[in-house]
Amino acid sequence: MNTKISFQQTSCAFPVNGATFVAVDRVSLDIADREVVTVVGPSGCGKSTLLNMAAGLVNPTGGDVYVDGTPVREPGPERGVIFQQYALFPWLTVRANVEFGLTLQRGVGRAERRRRAQHFIDLVGLTDFADALPKTLSGGMRQRCAIARAYAVNPSILLMDEPFGALDALTRVQMQDQLLRAWSAEQRTIMFITHDVDEAVYLANRVVVMAARPGRIKEIIPVELPYPRSEAHRLSPEFAKIRNRVWHAVYHQTPEEEPAT
Incomplete structure (x- = not known):
């Protein structure tokens, strides 16, 4: 390799x-x-x-x-970086947190942001919590959200x-x-x-x-x-x-x- x-x-x-x-x-x-x-x-x-x-x-x-x-x-x-602290935006839902990095990328429209975010939300098992705020989630669920957010911007690392x-x-x-x-x-x-x-x-x-x-x-x-x-x-x-x-x-x-x- x-x-x-x-x-x-x-x-x-x-x-x-x-x-x-x-x-x-x-x-x-x-x-x-x-x-x-x-x-x-x-x-x-x-x-x-x-x-x-x-x-x-x-x-x-x-x-x-x-x-x-x-x-x-x-x-x-x-390079996506994930720390011990969840570092989620508390005022944004799971979906909006995952979409956030995509809003900074040129050429990624709203529909594509939603599609990619949903894919990684599903991948980490948060489908039923996509519209929840971080404060309503357990520690493990918050970290899953952080992982989904890192994945969504398509890092190779x-x-x-x-x-x-x-x-x-x-x-x-x-x-x-x-x-x-x-x-x-x-x-x-x-x-x-x-x-x-x-x-x-x-x-x-x-x-x-x-x-x-x-x-x-x-x-x-x-x-x-x-x-x-x-x-x-x-x-x-x-x-x-x-x-x-x-x-x-x-x-x-x-x-x-x-x-x-």
Whole structure:
């Protein structure tokens, strides 16, 4: 497959109290077109900074980030970003929230906006709530609306920063299944940040384990489980084996370990 996102010796440092804090240190990683890559690691290891550089929200201080071979310098419509906070417009209905990004695109008429919005509202299972306001929705439903809104503007990449982190355990599992169903239908490239090892394994083609500060790649672990995935996969010996490997890589590391090459 073609490379969709490429980090090439990418670093990012910030000034903190008169010193330099290195959040990401010389990370090299290629993410293929239509691949789902999850990134997991200790708190403060640079996961979100890595995603923000891919989104164009933060500029690297060393190396570079490429999307489709072009250096990332700013946000772009080919990259949809979904954060832990739902960031919906509270005064707009589900349908109007999903349509919002389309109103900013030239050449997309009202009928086409409605058609595309309805497609993604149906895709994430909010058909019966299209005319509801966000305040009437559960947390999981609000996040589904945010995902539908990101999909509607037709990005080839979804960058997701702990989007299910605030949800209860059952809703979180349901959202994981919903995301995989949407991915199976639409086949976007997904970079997904999480603290949850089970979530990282369940969603991914590959799990990228970040090392403790400064943020580096400690290990990249393939997840050779077939799609579509289900509860049976979560309970399988194969899943347990991969989960244990990821868990050990995340929680049994020392600061002096060298980055993966």
